[in-house]
Amino acid sequence: MKLMIYLAGQIHDSWREDLRNKAGEMKLNVDFSAPMENHDRSDQIGEEILGQQPNAVLKDEAASAINNLRTKVLLNKADLVIAKFGESYKQWNTAVDAGEAVAMGKPLILIRPEKLHHALKELSNKAQVVVETEEQALQTIKYIFESE
Structure with a gap:
């Protein structure tokens, strides 16, 4: 096992x-699995995938959505x-x-x-x-x- x-x-x-x-x-x-350990990548992933966001709040929201998806998938497999x-x-x-x-x-x-x-x-x-x-x-x- x-x-x-x-x-x-x-x-x-x-x-x-x-x-x-x-x-x-x-x-x-x-x-083992884990959250994205590269802090800059974690913070930038929203704009990398969805494009430039108009302000810092929306930039964080975009990154958060993608990071939360990643976490949910990995938690489900744990x-x-x-x-x-x-x-x-x-x-x-x-x-x-x-x-x-x-x-x-x-x-x-x-x-x-x-x-x-x-x-x-x-x-x-x-x-x-x-x-x-x-x-x-x-x-x-x-x-x-x-x-x-």
């Missing part, structure tokens, strides 16, 4: 690459979602993706530091597992594959 895992969370650092590398080292039978909340960036997209995963009935592992517990308490309550590190998330996934 191979699992498809969607990695929701901010795109400004290498957490996904680190997690993918650790999963490879652990020889987990998984594939067996499991990992949503990582960190302290460095505002996490609105992470919250939207995690909420959509819950609404779709996708199993959710939430990664968040303890200090964000209160802010994320309702979402944490909807997740199947809440951990503080990527390593703990991967150990949880590893357990899925254990037979004894």
Whole structure:
């Protein structure tokens, strides 16, 4: 059995690459998908496909529509979602993706530091597992594959 895992969370650092590398080292039978990790491409895709927009709001709306379509397709294909909340960036997209995963009935592992517990308490309550590190998330996934 191979699992498809969607990695929701901010795109400004290498957490996904680190997690993918650790999963490879652990020889987990998984594939990953994620939001567009190239921030500029994500912001420009609306105008690239639909053409120049008359203002910044409509530019964002066009990009958002295409990014939301991409996310919905990838979430639909996911067996499991990992949503990582960190302290460095505002996490609105992470919250939207995690909420959509819950609404779709996708199993959710939430990664968040303890200090964000209160802010994320309702979402944490909807997740199947809440951990503080990527390593703990991967150990949880590893357990899925254990037979004894």
